[in-house]
Amino acid sequence: MQKQLLNKILVFIFLFTPALLKAQDCATFKEWHALKSAQPLPTASVAERASYNNNLWHAVNHTGELIFESYLASQYNSKEVDLCIKSEDDKLDLQISLTKAFLWGTIEKLKQSESEKIASFAKSIEERLNRTNLPDFRLVGHLNIDPDLPYRGGFHRGQKSVFLNFDLISPNEWYIIFIHEFSHYMDDELRSSTDIYNRKDDVKRIAEAVRSSGCLQDLSPEIRSLLDSWLIAGLNRGFLAEYRAWTKTIDLYLEGLKINSWQEIPLLESFLSSYDQDENLSSYVFKKLDRQFADPNEGIFSLKIIQETLSIVRDDLRKTHR
């Protein structure tokens, strides 16, 4: 008899679990959904409709903030989003509110850091973002399927914007990847060098001069100096940009570790495995990355004179970064 009862209870749980989950899982969207179900009729007064829109927008933004907090607490549930947000308009609203919540929420939390270095970096990002009207940040993940999706994050050199894919980033790594990509964003040298490196006329002049020369010494001082600045610009948007961003990232990573802002990150720990606390951090990062960045050998870089010059430029850099 007791066994039969138990079976009945199990069947009941089995049958009703999806329904219970459904109700429980939309908890994050409760405020938003409640407002939507009380939407005023088209005949309502202007003031009533304005107040509704205002409250709705507030609720949507608040939902974004709740999701950001649950993500940081490793409790983000993408199934809940699928289950509770159905219409394309709502998805778009949620995407906008998530982008705001993840960007400004992260900056706000970093600004409140006990570490002066971390706090002031966050303030400088905030100031720069406030000066621009461009959409300099894109949050990718879940609702927003994007060609950049296979990547966790990046700084788009052409658009000069940051994107981060929170679906692929563990909450413990979120701040570090954010700091890394925004280090690129804040890097003025990277911004100006990208423009220099992309000057097609200069590249054409260099290639023509190099092709009609037998050796490096044949190049005119003008072309030689143009070539040097073009190669340095190339390094400044590639290898040196990573060197600067990683030096900043690791410096702040170590700061945050000391005050428990995040836990150890295996990738960074292995990068730092031979780092000696007394060593200069930027020289260490330079040496580590220098080994990983091979010179390109395609296109104009297949020309021997270009390869030779690049190798001289890199040797000079090694001397100044000892």
Ligand SMILES: [Zn+2]
């Ligand atoms: Zn980078």
